[in-house]
Amino acid sequence: MDINEKYFSNITIRERAIFEGAISMGALFHQFIGTPINKQSVASLEIAISKSLELQPAIEKVEVAIDLQKLDEAMSDFDYVSLSGEMLNVKIHSKVEDILAIIRMEFIEELNYPLMYVEEIME
Amino acid sequence: MDINEKYFSNITIRERAIFEGAISMGALFHQFIGTPINKQSVASLEIAISKSLELQPAIEKVEVAIDLQKLDEAMSDFDYVSLSGEMLNVKIHSKVEDILAIIRMEFIEELNYPLMYVEEIME
Amino acid sequence: MDINEKYFSNITIRERAIFEGAISMGALFHQFIGTPINKQSVASLEIAISKSLELQPAIEKVEVAIDLQKLDEAMSDFDYVSLSGEMLNVKIHSKVEDILAIIRMEFIEELNYPLMYVEEIME
């Protein structure tokens, strides 16, 4: 079966790059939010998040930065917290043929919301 | 702040409809996979999935159908199972201005994979 | 196979009731944290959470109350938020033979932590 022909011929290459990156960003947020975390575990979680999402179709690179100051501000008496959207800053590089879309998530204080948007498209 | 102007002026309306629908499909899968389920709880879970994802930007309607035969085939001795990708058939209607994108997820046996694709775009 | 004989003969009935209730409380938190929610979707999510966790071994009843004031305080500019531990107040009734354990989760401000504990055991 030619998957591209059968399922993706109704959208452009650029749209496909955006589509695949957006899926992975939604996936990342809802898979890992809630994970127990503190400063000692940040690095291992960032690596696991990247390596798991990089397996998805078209995903070339996933850059995850967990905000240590936000982590510190949220800290509980048990010396860890649940990972939340406020702490996450992510770039997903999604490439289909020659088009690279960089999908971004960052917490926007003014909106009190972890906004996902298309940061850049390189054609 | 004009969010559309600041964050989304680099993509078309059609691309934005695809983008928002794709985020919600990735979110849906990774939020709810693993939920305990049997025939008695199917309806309440389908409703909660729809109502939660319909809150996300641009999402007009979320149609979720959990495959009862697949559910039955996966059944454990404890009379429930964990929701898995094989059981899910979903349509997400994402609308930005006058453009409606219908994002679909269905399990494709030939690929052994819950494929997400753009089923239709109405302009 | 006699599951109780093979896997649970090394603990008491009371310990088993605690064990099964604790599993379901950990499961509930980590399955549903992150779900998009606002006042309009609260009821459907509470029902789906209860009905799914009540499927697990020994679980007789799951009472979920999402705190509307906390929900309101966390609200974003997009009219929904991600479900977080601050908003959850849960009682899980776990019964093995004649022993009922009530497992509780509530957010303790003083600890900045969603504490899980055994609220009561009725023998």
Place this chain on the structure above:
Amino acid sequence: MDINEKYFSNITIRERAIFEGAISMGALFHQFIGTPINKQSVASLEIAISKSLELQPAIEKVEVAIDLQKLDEAMSDFDYVSLSGEMLNVKIHSKVEDILAIIRMEFIEELNYPLMYVEEIME
């Protein structure tokens, strides 16, 4: 506040060790089921799972083994799959004062179910 006095004086030390280990096992399953995985990402995911759950109260050590044969059997045409209960074999060491409880999860083919039980208690 003396948390132990206030919230845990109604159960024994042994029960508390079982309780905390059971919470973490339920948490582990429902946090990480659904994560994209293949052979190349197994090690990083096992580490992140261990390091995150070891942060929870009383948890001394979390041993996670993802079954590579089961992973291979579930493989899709996209060279990765979603982590499922069939693939997980976990031991959680929960210690309260001098009592160590080892909580186990393993997939039991005969039950078609990822069973959680108390493997051993050392007093």
